[in-house]
Amino acid sequence: MAKSIQLKGVRTNNLKNIDVEFPINKISCVSGVSGSGKSSLVFNTLANESKRRFLNSLPSSMNFFERVPTSAEVDSISPVLPVWSLAQNNPIVGSRLNMADQLEISYELAQLFFEPYSTKCLIHGNKFVDGLSQVETEISDTLTDNCKVIHVLIGKDHYLENISGMPARSFDSKTTTIRDFDKDDSQWEIFRIKPKSIGQFRKKWMELIKNNSVAQLSVYLAGQDELKHFNLNTTAFCPKCSKEEVRSARQISDLLPYNGVGACSECKGYGSTLSYDINKIVKFPKKKISDGAITFLEYAKYSEHYKHFIAEIKKVGVSPDSRFCDVKDEIEEILMRGSGRFYGVLNFLYGLEEKRYKRSARIFLRSLQSEKCCHICDGRRVSPSALLHCGKLQNIISYGDCLSLTLEELYENLFVDKSDTIVKKILSKLEIAIELGLGQFPLMTKLKSLETSEYQKSLLVRYLSFQGSGSLFVLDEPSLGMNSDEQKVLLKFLKKLSINNTVVMVEHSRVLQQGSDHNIVIGPGAGHLGGEVVAHKLPKIEKVQKQLSKKKISDEEIIFKNIEFEGFRYNEIKFQVGTINQVKTKIDSFDKRLVINALFNELNEDIFNEKYDFETTYEIDDLNYPDGIENIFIYETRIEKSTSRSTVGTALDLSGHVRNYFSKLPVSKSLGLEKGHFSKNSKLGQCVVCEGKGIQEIDMQFLEDVTFDCDECGGTGLKKFYASITDGRYTIIDACKTPVSTLFETLPTTPKIKRTIEYLKLLNLDYLTLDRTIPSLSGGERLRVKLLKAIDKKVKNSIIVLTNISYGLSINELSSICELLEGLTGQGNTLVLLDNHEVFSNFNTIELD
Template sequence: MIQVRGVRVHNLKSIDLDIPLNQLIAVCGVSGSGKTSLAFDTLYAEGQRRYLETLSPSARQYLNQLPKPDADQITQIPPAIALRQNTSQRHFTSRGLETTAGIESGIQHYLRLLFSASGQIFCPDCEIPISPQSPETVLAFIKTLPTDLRFQICYPVTTEEHSSPEIMQELKQQGLNRVILNHEEYQLSDDLTEPLSQFDTNTHEILVVLDRLSTRSFDDSRILESLEFAFNESAGKVTLLVMEPLSGQTTGIPFQIGQRQSFRFDFSADMSCPQCQREFAQPEPQLFNFFSPSGVCTNCGGSGLISIESSGGRSAETCPHCQGSRLNASALAVRVNGSNIDQLGQQPIQQIGAWLEQFSEGLTATETKPLAPLLREIRERLSLLNELGLGYLTLNRTRSTLSSGEIQRTALTSLLSSNLVNTLYVLDEPSSGLHPADSHRVLTVLQKLRQLNNTLLIVEHDAAFIRAAEYVIELGPAAGRAGGEVIFSGPLEALLASNSSPTSRFLNTAENRALKSVPDQPTSEWITLTDASRNNLQNITVKFPLRQLSVVTGISGSGKSSLIEQTLFPLLAAELSETGTSPLADGCQSLSGAEQIDEVILLDHSFTGQNPRSIPATYLNLFDDIRSIFAQTPDARLRNLSPGHFSFNSKSGGRCPVCKGTGKIEIDLQFLADISMDCQECHGKRYQRELLEIKYRKLNIAEVLKLTVDEAFPFFRGQPALQKKLKQLKDVGLGYLPLGQPLPTLSGGECQRLKLAAYLNTSSRNKTLFLMNEPTRGLHPLDIQSVLNCFHYLLTAGHSIILIEHNLDLIRAADHIIDLGPEGGAEGGRIVVTGTPAEVAAHPTSYTGMALNAKFS
């Protein structure tokens, strides 16, 4: 057992728990009840802190700064690894380049090692293999030439430091006899004044003839001696001139010497093509990394796209230099088993396994031994991606084109491929973004990980995942200060038998009310997309009803995001813009019905704020009102403090000078993930002591920012403008959210609902179409009704809503369902069925229909 005693982190009320090791444990409870505080801020934080204590002194220099969770005692905790939803969203580098499925899953790193260890360079123009040459390799080539051929061993001389006459004099002193100038052969003993006067050092070269031989008989030592001399004198260059016509299989560059036709072969100790002289970089892992200066395409900067200025404005086109691969020519010239790393990344993951086996079979025992660990890692990750149902993806797919379920599973692949044992894995909603038909895939992998003597702690709301757990911890009973207590802790069987658990209530409640067969509100207005073909969409025509709740369903990868976020939204946004131009050629043939709405708003999972200075209070402009209230207090007036002094973003305000108002200090551990800890100057309060002495209704500004929305609503009684904004946060199910929580720590669903609250705040009278992707993510089933109430309010006001959703309670509430599939990737992108929940449930092959039947019939 992990023994936890007296935990007081955030809203946890000095809780005691015994958590069994080597089991799958679900932590559940209503939103804001303290699940994250227990799982991540207590157990993961302490597991990570203790692991660092085992490291070297150079790493431990930071340990005195690492905060211990506020608890009386935590014992028997193993080393911990975590996967949070928000941290897996950091997918852009400092230069704004986007990661890919291969990078997110960890496979790309191993493929770079494989290509640098076993890659063969091929000149893309001449289609011949390139490798650094030596006297021995050139001798081997000479021995492949037909019998009775005459050839000359030469080397080129550069004229950078000396004049041509000086070079001739030096060659003569070395005992050399012949040179080739401007395609004519001369004796060094001849008068070279005239040929040298016509010699252009910029366009012509001096070829020094070392030896003239024939393939009739070979004197290996003589040839090697000449070749070694040539390589030494020319900084690694040798030129072979073959004097007779060659057979078809051996070709060289035609080279005229006087009236004689010869064929030229150039060899280099560097990576250069012997035919066209093109140079290539030595393969090493960073050469195959478009985030690295070594591998990046310099034309597009690694984005794969270039910006084109045209009469219609700026548009992005595929980079002509790298063809969208984001890598430079040297990286793309390296092949393993016939493919370069970009071509491999364009294959579906399920086909890469066969490529790898074919490559492995061609290796000798000596070659296999050093590559064995590398090949094992790649195989295991490929196998895990296939097991998680992602075999249809390509490794080159950029992260923004992946659905939330695909993102969650690629991140899981990287985490679960570590093959650690006796470790505590803390996972934030592994069910996120998964259709109910996909859940068993992730659960199977989690069970395998647990069988390796690991402890899995999952923060979950999904019934299937809670039912799969062996042990359940439920926190509550409500959110914020009304939560933080252990409602239930014990085996799943005991939870199902419990009468006091809200989670037990929804697990045991049989929903047998008839599914909706008629929309709540009839409509005659539709938006129609004709022949949508973005990504895997199979030229489908889709009709979306207006003034209704529409839900797009289907298993992960079936084309939902491609349809809504990447096709419908950009087309509607362009159609409704001032220019009125619509890029229909890209992914769709026609769009009709846009004139029936005034605006379209996409509420996606992207961060609403990229830094810890952004908080819900600033995002909804609540903070301006709060600062004004504090500035009007008698103490603030006495000290002549303005609202600006209560800003933690202003340099001239009263923010803490050490953390600059963030309340946190980031520690870069280099070899591990960065650690964030409370500032030791202000103890996480963001402000200087003078500002914290000013109080409104017995609370200072730092304490007000710690209030949840539900707590702040009665606190600001008598402030109607402020309470109106707080009410909108409560309406979208964010009543548990602290006013000062940094926005980058919010889940994707919380980000969406925060944006929705901001739009409710503007109270637009326009006819708006809201597009949302999984607004229920992170919500307990008992909290979903608040979001449905909010949607009902919008629909009643004449707006329209289209959602991408997997949650069956929300799908059940839809007026119109568009079910895509039947599978993911190339097997998806088609319409399986459309209609009301009852009509979808009646369809025999719809995965969504089957899930609705299983839960509600």
Template sequence: MTVPADSHDTIRVRNARVNNLRGVDVDLPKRRLTVVTGVSGSGKSSLVFGTIAAESQRLINETYSTFVQSFMPPSARPEVDHLENLTAAIVVDQERIGANARSTVGTATDALTYLRVIFSRLSEPHVGPTSAFSFNLASASGRGKMTVEKGEAQAEIREFSTVGGMCPACEGLGTIARIDPDTFLDRDRSLTEGAIDAPNLAVGSWMWRSYAESGRIDPDKKLRDYTDEEWDWLLHQPATKVKVAGINMTYEGLVTRFRRSWFGDVEPKQAHVRRFKERIATTGPCPECDGTRLNEAARTATVHGRTLPQCSSQELGDLLAWVEGLDEPSVAPVTKGLAGVLRSMIDVGLGYLSLDRATGTLSGGEGQRVKMVRHLGSALTDVTYVFDEPTVGLHPHDIARMNQLLLQLRDSGSTVLVVEHKPEVIALADHVVDIGPGAGDDGGQVVYAGAPDGLSASGSVTGEWLDHRPGLRTKVREPTAYLQIRGASTNNLRDVDVDVPLGVLVAVTGVAGSGKSSLVHGSLAGREGVLIVDQSPIRGSRRSNPATFSGLLDPVRTAFAKANGVPASLFSPNSEGACPVCRGQGVVWTDLVMVHGVSTPCEECGGRRFRPEVLEHRLHGLTIAEVLDLSVADAAEVFTTGKAATVLRRLLDVGLGYVRLGQPLTTLSGGERQRLKLAAQLREAEVVVLDEPSSGLHLADTHRLVQMLHGLVDGGTSVIVLEHNLAVVSQADRIVDLGPGAGHEGGSIVFEGTPQEMVDGSDTLTAQHLRAAVGADAGRDPRADRPDKED
């Protein structure tokens, strides 16, 4: 497709330098589907998200008042000379939907709102307005005071009432935490002796004094000698004013305080508080509402024989059939809207979900598809939709339907930019931009831009791998033992019995929602010798980097300390050695109060993060700042022994050789972060379980991943992978396939055997796609004809 350079039908990018981009110039056609490809870390996200989407959203934010902007996250102008003809960008990424305890699939897609309207109109018995079916709104009534202006300020008393559907026992959360006081109290001690073992309640702390000096408890009295009244005051007293050292304070019993502070809608941010929360409480369904979140009136009213909780707990396909069966003219527009939302979710491969599924339990791919549903059928046009690998977590069977939805958005008159590795999506594009030629410092350039059919002949890494067909292993390993799973019935599993082979590479396959995770996580988690590396997001602040997250910095600091005869804490930017001006961050953040804060390199340390005297100490001729500026590959040549060498080898094995040790985690792509987590968690274990380890990987990087998995098996570790990627599945020694479909249509073992046996004799959905993927050139490595081919 050729578009005039000065046309308003083209997004023009000139001299983009975000992250590793090397002065990129590129033109992207508007109202077309453009796929951006390249090896992991090549700069795809830097171009699409860090440059185009970031500048679009920054310009939109600047249209708001300064007051409104003060509540928005900072957004500095990306490093690019010119960006022309931008439209409003809507980013649909893999960041998980907020894990707010009140957020569900139904609330995130507005499907529950439609359903509440239907029940408010048709329920028997009639309950009331739509709010009467909301688990986020409590029923209340009373009298309130309002100040009005009429000549002079007057106080006016008004009656008020709200009708909500919230369960009063669990306050609409559906669960209740049962806190065991003996997990944080030592009854054989007094308060003065440190009877309370809880965050922020150390003896002598201000909060501790509110208990010890409240006047109601003797701080030197052993807890075992407390009266019932004293126990109730210590644990369950509601908020009450007390005086401590002559200062008025609000006193709350310990259980009351913990429940209010840490067991509400939002998960605590501090890791030590989360660990404390998990230690002191067990959480289960609310006995009052049985986990439905609703009060009695809202949870028992029916429409056509079904209650709202019954509708919310159904799989979306079954709910759609019920909605389409409603023949009620009074709610016809509502049922039409709800049916449209449900069909869209089914079309993106989410038919196995239910509306009451908590969004915090969704994978990154599931969350992205839930967000996508909100934009389908939108009246907005001529906007730019930006997607980050929308096929993540999808079985090949579901990718075709996802492709149709991308085309639907394009055909509505919008520009669709997609970062992807899947050949099926690349082939669908109107325009392809390939970034490379390598990763990190070896990437950041446009190596191809044009029609998809020209990519194979471009000579780029993507082009070479594009037509590569996965090949079956010519010689599979034989199992050495088996892990028995008996009567597995988690979620949709149907009393499954299976013997998982050990001593080999096992691929657990099946369409999304077939029961793979339920089988593996539900049956193997907690078993001795089993390490599970799941898809939960890695945690870290602006200070976190690959060196700290992987555990590499500890042996490096120890080596520096031993070589120079000084404390190891000097070589931590978070401790004694930190620059006093930037406090070890390398940048100084300036809070501009009413507008966005900005960061500038620290003038004191020049961005190196350490005190000058710390940088006088060297190891292998390098300062600690210079070590943190090394790439993983360069560091592996410096640290060749001990724990540091082991950690670096793992980082290399997952393809992160180009990443700098001190690079902030916030600058890593989703695929890079997942591989970093994989490298950090791999340790000595008899069995390692990996949940879609190829997620976010380029075709070439997937080849490297498979080699790493085989290396683990050859080293004596049994490896189990939950995978959709046929390049990984084809290289397994054994396959366990679940299905035949998703949700209640899945939950059974439909195949067990080798990949060759699956191709030869199975007709499951996985078998059909694996058979189609394996061709006459199966097993041919596209690098075979290159003189510089690697091992």
């Protein structure tokens, strides 16, 4: 068996034909400055190539729906192991998946409350009653001494479905007696027995009726001259369940939300429902009705109904000059359900639902809906019957109680049953999750609501509890959002995983770097200045040269009082104005919702009469802030999907300036050229063969698609003539391939361009070229470009909320970020950082408790 994974001749992105080895069954850590080529080596080459080769080994019918990665620029990789990768983003957008699904314990939890082939009801604990025996007993109870013969009847349709041949007798409903068979009668006889032979009822029924389709039967008692009707359960059943209209599970899937039987009928197994929200229909409740408070009636399609609405509210004594929030109780029913000549908003929307086949209609309707917890299953996704199931656990009574617990509560309650094999398996995963800081999350937490660091932790639980061997785990900054204690826990479990598997990670954490068996440093710089292996051991920690200024104390504060949010209450939360405020979060997603969707959402509405979030429910009694706040900016650190045509130049609005420069050259003016002639995204300039892509693709039915540079444009994406126009130094192609720090030394600039270049230098991004595609950037590079794009404007006297801006960056790069942030406070801005990194601890710290 090979002792290491060997990569030879790696040239992906900025890597310079390097050779690398990763020891098998060890932990390898790749480090270096952001943009040096770490992700290009580990993800774009090792992980993607391993995945590509595995998928290509499968029949086409199996990998049809899986996107096969493109070939990496590498001479050889040996051996190629099955790969599991942990990317730096949360890809979940659906509403069904939750924390229990992510930890892969949903099925095991259902098993604890299900017993296959049980003879007892799993809800009430009673023994099942045989349906035929029950009917036999009920018939016996109705017999008297006068009864001579029992005629057993079923409906005509059921008879034809179950029995071949015609009966001897049928029941005449007019004379209410048994007679010789008449096909027009509705009740046909299947058999008859004497009262003393009632014990033969079950045997005769089973001989004639082969399936369970008959639910009702009738019995005519000759001698008593009575017709009796009985409901028939042909299988064993629980009488209590029948009365309460619930059903004991007959198979494990009845307790899971992925099918029609187990799922809650109201929310279809999602745990939440969509309903029209008055807060989205009336977006400006503090405005007067006549000034456009009701947004819905401002739309052109529905504006003609505004006069009818005004007429109706006047009838109940409400003036159009009233603020909506002051008269909401009096007119909400009229607005939503209508009155008189005004039909009501809900009726308009129900009518529009008939056009849901149109994409625009679906988007519009969804924009007016909010997701609410299902009132039937209380967010637990399964049917009421499933929630009632009882197991044999000592501390948890019902399945519904189990699904309502947090991970920590579930661990504590299951621990007493740890001898059970299934419980032991669940506890092993819960132990890892709790040690990684996920203990406070409810089992039903939706995955799409998690922050990147929380999603990574939840996925790590699955990886770290892996029981197999011979696999490769590729992790991109697994320590995101973790404190030093959690990083030590992660390292402990990674060492356990690496006994039988190979772990390769990109990491800036010193704890994980020092705990790794093998270290590789990529550098020395970023972009074209990196791409080389500069060391196989960790460099000494260098002191950060840029000294952070001392904590600023401000006399002015933004104060929120008596806050109620998601079941928690805060007496007071304060932010200092004109300084940097670090909010230390304990549960990233919760604290982000509190600060962004509640606190500053309320402040935005109070200052500008407009919310930016209409779905979050909260209460804030009092709010104090100084005058002069001009704007509120929210910057969320998320690596979002980008197209291959999205570049650094387009993201920072630099490419337009360069194209404008070339369009104003004398030769361009004489030819009447416009900016579009120098853009591969414009039909004026793009190559007509490859449509600006620079490459041509051949779709192969069985093998991988083949791509090669376009022969017409030489891979530039531009028409040859326009690509050859020069100012004496650069063509447009040369300009886009030149680092921005060098390019704008010669090209004329504007104050905005100068500011952007200064920011790029401060953030160590001035090595980037304008044609560098956004998907090819590393996580740290992409986040810094996004940050720069958000603040690259004259922002003053504003509030800027930033989340997790330390992700993917080394301590030296973070010091540059701090310098940039301090420069923003000098313009009167107030910064709020939702980030736990210690580099920000020198600022005003707020701990939400």
